[in-house]
Amino acid sequence: MTEPFIRIRNMTxxxxxxxxxxxAVNDVSFDIPKGSITGLVGESGSGKSTLGxxxxxxxxxxxxxxxxxxxxxxxxKAGDLxxxxxxxxxxxxxxxxxxxxxxxxxxxxxxxxxxxxxGSRRTRRDTVASLLEEVGLTADHxxxxxxxxxxxxxxxxxxxRALALEPEFIVADESVSALDVSIQAQVLNLLLDLRxxxxxxxxxxxxxxxxxxxxxxxxxxxxxxxxxxxxxAADIHERPRHPYTLALNSAIPMxxxxxxxxxxxxxGDIPSPMSPPxxxxxxxxxxHAREICASGIPSPVEVSPGHYSHCKRIEAIGxx
Amino acid sequence: xxxxxxxxxxxxxxxxxGNGRETAALRDVSFSIGRGRTLALVGESGSGKSVTSxxxxxxxxPNGRIAAGTLAYRHRDGxxxxxxxLGEAERRxxxxxxxxxxxxxxxxxxxxxxxxxxxxxxxxxxxESMDAATRRKRTIEMxxxxxxPGAARRMDSYPHELSGGMxxxxxxxxxxxxxxxxxxxxxxxTALDVTIQAQILDLMRQLQKDFGMSILFITHxxxxxxxxADDVAVMYAGGVVEQASVDALFNDTRHPYTKGLLxxxxxxxxxxGDRLVPIPGSVPPLASLPPGCAFAPRCGYAEPRCREPVALxxxxxxxxxACILEGVEAP
Numbered sequence: 146m147t148e149p150f151i152r153i154r155n156m157t158x159x160x161x162x163x164x165x166x167x168x169a170v171n172d173v174s175f176d177i178p179k180g181s182i183t184g185l186v187g188e189s190g191s192g193k194s195t196l197g198x199x200x201x202x203x204x205x206x207x208x209x210x211x212x213x214x215x216x217x218x219x220x221x222k223a224g225d226l227x228x229x230x231x232x233x234x235x236x237x238x239x240x241x242x243x244x245x246x247x248x249x250x251x252x253x254x255x256x257x258x259x260x261x262x263x264g265s266r267r268t269r270r271d272t273v274a275s276l277l278e279e280v281g282l283t284a285d286h287x288x289x290x291x292x293x294x295x296x297x298x299x300x301x302x303x304x305x306r307a308l309a310l311e312p313e314f315i316v317a318d319e320s321v322s323a324l325d326v327s328i329q330a331q332v333l334n335l336l337l338d339l340r341x342x343x344x345x346x347x348x349x350x351x352x353x354x355x356x357x358x359x360x361x362x363x364x365x366x367x368x369x370x371x372x373x374x375x376x377x378a379a380d381i382h383e384r385p386r387h388p389y390t391l392a393l394n395s396a397i398p399m400x401x402x403x404x405x406x407x408x409x410x411x412x413g414d415i416p417s418p419m420s421p422p423x424x425x426x427x428x429x430x431x432x433h434a435r436e437i438c439a440s441g442i443p444s445p446v447e448v449s450p451g452h453y454s455h456c457k458r459i460e461a462i463g464x465x
Numbered sequence: 466x467x468x469x470x471x472x473x474x475x476x477x478x479x480x481x482x483g484n485g486r487e488t489a490a491l492r493d494v495s496f497s498i499g500r501g502r503t504l505a506l507v508g509e510s511g512s513g514k515s516v517t518s519x520x521x522x523x524x525x526x527p528n529g530r531i532a533a534g535t536l537a538y539r540h541r542d543g544x545x546x547x548x549x550x551l552g553e554a555e556r557r558x559x560x561x562x563x564x565x566x567x568x569x570x571x572x573x574x575x576x577x578x579x580x581x582x583x584x585x586x587x588x589x590x591x592x593e594s595m596d597a598a599t600r601r602k603r604t605i606e607m608x609x610x611x612x613x614p615g616a617a618r619r620m621d622s623y624p625h626e627l628s629g630g631m632x633x634x635x636x637x638x639x640x641x642x643x644x645x646x647x648x649x650x651x652x653x654x655t656a657l658d659v660t661i662q663a664q665i666l667d668l669m670r671q672l673q674k675d676f677g678m679s680i681l682f683i684t685h686x687x688x689x690x691x692x693x694a695d696d697v698a699v700m701y702a703g704g705v706v707e708q709a710s711v712d713a714l715f716n717d718t719r720h721p722y723t724k725g726l727l728x729x730x731x732x733x734x735x736x737x738g739d740r741l742v743p744i745p746g747s748v749p750p751l752a753s754l755p756p757g758c759a760f761a762p763r764c765g766y767a768e769p770r771c772r773e774p775v776a777l778x779x780x781x782x783x784x785x786x787a788c789i790l791e792g793v794e795a796p
């Protein structure tokens with residue numbers, strides 16, 4: 146078995162005092178194959194953004210490791226990490242607050258090149274021009290400022306900035322959530338094109354299972370800091386084997402009037418991470434929970450190749 | 466106005482002042498809502514959905530005005546009122562009592578300094594002059610109807626102590642406590658997680674069954690439209706471009722913009738690997754709309770005559786579209 150491009154192991158991030166930590170991400174492990182898009186889904190408070198940031202070391206994980214192309218990021222010193230950052234970039238959710246309003250588009254996109262001392266002023270300008278064209282804008286946009294652009298165009302600028310250093314891996318955190326549907330579809334197709342053209346590997350964080358299903362090859366589902374299920378996107382969509390994934394799937398409103406609505410509506414809200422349930426963290430909202438779910442963290446069960454469900458009652462879930 | 470119609474909007478034009486000129490935010494918007502029915506207003510940002518709801522409620526900001534149009538509303542006692550002719554005091558007697566509204570962001574619509582019991586009870590105090598004990602009893606009943614667990618205890622909670630879904634339930638309780646005949650819901654589930662959205666949509670359907678109110682449901686989500694609406698009006702750049710029953714809108718789509726919206730949404734009903742077909746370009750700014758059909762510059766079917774003004778015309782019984790074409794092939 147070859148080493149996966151990105152290997153995340155036992156990633157854990159706590160906040161608050163070490164005597165009484167709150168687990169935002171708790172013991173999450175999975176692999177991201179090269180050139181694939183992995184979707185990370187879950188409700189607000191599931192820890193998906195914290196995981197995305199921890200694995201790039203934008204925030205320091207409490208424990209666990211990210212091995213990126215054979216290199217353990219957590220063992221790197223600041224200088225080496227900085228050099229490594231060229232190969233990993235992030236695209237943020239809010240294209241307004243993530244672009245400096247006082248910088249021209251050219252300065253925004255070239256900032257990474259300047260910071261890493263790449264190219265001259267002239268070659269950087271050429272790079273910016275070709276990046277703008279690659280994301281569907283034009284070279285003469287570079288003299289303008291962020292407020293002159295629509296939300297969809299700003300998101301394209303954010304993507305161009307992330308591409309400037311020719312990264313191999315991109316973490317996109319809710320990068321289309323703030324966009325109108327017609328614009329969202331444009332940006333999703335742009336991401337698919339970029340993946341193909343540049344052989345990019347991506348972690349796409351989203352709360353919308355439909356978007357993830359469209360874009361991704363692999364889908365990981367999180368709840369209250371823990372991984373619930375992971376597998377090939379087609380499996381997660383067609384044969385989910387975790388009750389939480391089933392519930393998320395059935396909560397998607399279908400644009401089909403009169404479509405049968407025998408959905409499993411989850412009761413209540415996600416519990417506070419300050420006092421998570423014992424055992425399986427999902428059991429308090431799970432229709433299938435039994436006594437065994439209250440003790441011991443469920444270990445992953447491989448239900449088909451590469452498809453793992455963290456459920457103790459796997460035999461009762463999703464078998465057709 | 467038809468006996469079964471609760472609200473009839475005709476030729477509504479709203480204009481906003483700013484930068485020394487006036488911009489049309491709504492152009493000739495017309496629709497009506499039947500008793501006990503749900504009309505969805507659907508469209509993207511800037512389409513005029515929210516402006517429409519604010520105009521109906523008499524809550525336009527000071528720089529906005531109704532430049533033309535009529536808003537006929539059927540009062541509980543059977544009279545038909547022309548809302549644009551009412552004074553502020555009369556509007557206030559309707560607002561929250563017969564017509565109420567819930568918003569996208571419940572946190573910014575609730576007062577952080579008062580308990581939710583106080584805020585719901587205030588409606589009864591203002592509009593039904595009830596004594597404190599009766600108010601409390603009615604408030605608890607309402608909180609139970611919106612399925613807030615431990616309602617009697619929750620009365621004394623402050624908004625920050627509740628989750629997003631619970632806050633939206635409180636907003637709904639506040640909107641429903643005077644048993645309005647029209648509820649305007651402006652993107653009520655957009656800020657919520659999909660699992661909580663499912664709960665709130667179920668709740669709204671149940672309350673509609675129990676109370677028989679009409680709902681004007683404003684959303685950008687075609688999935689939510691399909692679930693909630695009886696009738697749909699699709700808005701683009703301040704105008705209605707298509708209007709039909711929910712079945713006809715989805716199954717016999719007549720306007721290229723509606724078709725484009727439907728082709729842009731990803732979802733589990735699609736064939737795996739099929740590419741989405743986005744609408745090219747973006748919505749033009751209201752201050753510089755193209756002449757004629759506002760959608761024409763983004764429309765794959767546009768022809769030279771689309772530069773002439775186009776009105777909503779009947780394409781089938783009860784099915785209107787503002788397009789020179791009779792229809793577009795199925796998305």
